[in-house]
Amino acid sequence: MGMTMTQKILAAHAGLEQVSAGQLIEADLDLVLGNDVTAPVAIHEMEKMKIKKVFDKDKIALVPDHFTPNKDIKSAEHCKCVREFAMDQDITNYFEIGEMGIEHALLPEKGLVVAGDVVIGADSHTCTYGALGAFSTGVGSTDMAAGMATGKAWFKVPSALKFVLTGKPASWVSGKDVILHIIGMIGVDGALYKSMEFVGDGISNLTMDDRFAMANMAIEAGAKNGIFPVDELAVQYMKEHSTKEYKVYEADGDAKYDEVYEIDLSSLKLTVAFPHLPENTRTIDKVGDIKIDQVVIGSCTNGRIDDLRIAAKVLEGRRVAKGVRVIVFPATQNIYLQAMEEGLLATFIKAGAVVSTPTCGPCLGGHMGILAAGERAVATTNRNFVGRMGHVESEVYLASPAVAAASAVTGRISGPEELGL
Amino acid sequence: MKAFGTVHKYGDNVDTDVIIPARYLNSSDPKELAAKCMVDIDKDFVDRVKPGDIMVANKNFGCGSSREHAPIAIKASGISCVIAETFARIFYRNAINIGLPIIECPEAAREIEAGDQVEIDFDSGMIYDRTKGTRYQGQAFPEFMQKIIKAEGLVNYINNQ
Numbered sequence A: 001m002g003m004t005m006t007q008k009i010l011a012a013h014a015g016l017e018q019v020s021a022g023q024l025i026e027a028d029l030d031l032v033l034g035n036d037v038t039a040p041v042a043i044h045e046m047e048k049m050k051i052k053k054v055f056d057k058d059k060i061a062l063v064p065d066h067f068t069p070n071k072d073i074k075s076a077e078h079c080k081c082v083r084e085f086a087m088d089q090d091i092t093n094y095f096e097i098g099e100m101g102i103e104h105a106l107l108p109e110k111g112l113v114v115a116g117d118v119v120i121g122a123d124s125h126t127c128t129y130g131a132l133g134a135f136s137t138g139v140g141s142t143d144m145a146a147g148m149a150t151g152k153a154w155f156k157v158p159s160a161l162k163f164v165l166t167g168k169p170a171s172w173v174s175g176k177d178v179i180l181h182i183i184g185m186i187g188v189d190g191a192l193y194k195s196m197e198f199v200g201d202g203i204s205n206l207t208m209d210d211r212f213a214m215a216n217m218a219i220e221a222g223a224k225n226g227i228f229p230v231d232e233l234a235v236q237y238m239k240e241h242s243t244k245e246y247k248v249y250e251a252d253g254d255a256k257y258d259e260v261y262e263i264d265l266s267s268l269k270l271t272v273a274f275p276h277l278p279e280n281t282r283t284i285d286k287v288g289d290i291k292i293d294q295v296v297i298g299s300c301t302n303g304r305i306d307d308l309r310i311a312a313k314v315l316e317g318r319r320v321a322k323g324v325r326v327i328v329f330p331a332t333q334n335i336y337l338q339a340m341e342e343g344l345l346a347t348f349i350k351a352g353a354v355v356s357t358p359t360c361g362p363c364l365g366g367h368m369g370i371l372a373a374g375e376r377a378v379a380t381t382n383r384n385f386v387g388r389m390g391h392v393e394s395e396v397y398l399a400s401p402a403v404a405a406a407s408a409v410t411g412r413i414s415g416p417e418e419l420g421l
Numbered sequence B: 001m002k003a004f005g006t007v008h009k010y011g012d013n014v015d016t017d018v019i020i021p022a023r024y025l026n027s028s029d030p031k032e033l034a035a036k037c038m039v040d041i042d043k044d045f046v047d048r049v050k051p052g053d054i055m056v057a058n059k060n061f062g063c064g065s066s067r068e069h070a071p072i073a074i075k076a077s078g079i080s081c082v083i084a085e086t087f088a089r090i091f092y093r094n095a096i097n098i099g100l101p102i103i104e105c106p107e108a109a110r111e112i113e114a115g116d117q118v119e120i121d122f123d124s125g126m127i128y129d130r131t132k133g134t135r136y137q138g139q140a141f142p143e144f145m146q147k148i149i150k151a152e153g154l155v156n157y158i159n160n161q
């Protein structure tokens, strides 16, 4: 029987000719990731194991990004734990403040993940690297510990949903709108335990940053992973960023899918997810009059250079509405630098926004932009659960950088069209 | 192995942000985490919960972040088992890996109510609601996972190998 793209990658890493959905396998890992929240728990678990050395010091990535620069003493202790472990184990890919970034933007940028890899990360948005044609999925800290110790992880081979994308998105419509549309359509558990495989000619009309944003939010539909075919653009990205050898896998022609969805990208509108679930989506023409207090532009979903360029295009020569706080956080140091060189940061600051060092910050209600009771934020992040960005009575609306930036100017949820753009 | 206790009932899509909000993630101490468990949707949970109690919820329990702090907080609060229609996959892995028993059983998850006295037999997957007198057959763990659970988590399982 034919295999999906995901199944082929898993089979190859389990040393098997053939796998099928539901089968339990043990696969070799190309990379194991952890951050300042999850790695300390994993390090502690690994200490309980008889294996004292990591399986391969080049195949571990440790990125303190959630509460960094250290938010408080407890966070500092966690980061210290990660740092000491990294030094002690001589971990090659430990990224300290100054060279770090939000993990899921950083790893592809550093060339640590390429097509055909199997990656686990103790962070749910590890699924981001599917944009490069890798199998990557989020796990917990104990899995991370076992992965660091043995270089292996157990998986249940997933079945898959196929999304056939055609057409070209209208202006301002981005990968974020596509994935929000899909989550709105299938629900937050619509892809539970499954792979989301994206195929079709429409993909050539999506930038790599669009694809990263889409694969990033596969978990928001409950998926195990999201994955894209490896086309010229993906190959070009890998050549620019990595020296690692990549391997292209393609789904078999007779691969079985639980469901096939056809999506004409040209028919999609700007989309916003209302509180408190990413599936509560509405197109921009149906949002009504929603006044906002804060705008957050950044995160592992939309903190990349394309995202900042789009936001700057909207904010150029305009002012943030009185009473609205706008926080921009470029996802990595490189993106920060690039945005500075391109003059994007000046545009943000002149418009009345603040620009933060790369951090997860307000995305998970950590620091740098917490909401008070009754406050509303438009965020380019990926989750709008109760209390996600602060008080349990605050609200988060998920949107693209274009919508976030336009909303910053009008003070209510708006698309760039409202500004005559 | 059996569990018996009073049920704490929740709805669909209970996410890890409400099981243990991110603002408490600067600790990984099970006791500290347990003290904040469910605080954002059920303030009194930590005062009500007694050792052995059972948590029952509808679909997609544990969706959201990969924080293992979530099952750790539930386990440390005294909960002996979580029953749900479905679990989010990372939560499912994490629960098994840290040795918190969880059972998928849509019927039981829908019918069992808060306050019911429920008994669970982990070997057979049988769920018995003593209050209502109803029985449900829950999904038994695949053998692979039973081994991990018997070893009381992945760490011991690896050490035993």
Ligand code: SF4
Pocket: A066, A102, A103, A104, A123, A125, A299, A300, A301, A359, A360, A363, A364, A381, A382
């Ligand atoms: S930016 Fe937000 S979603 Fe992404 S890794 Fe950080 S906390 Fe998680």
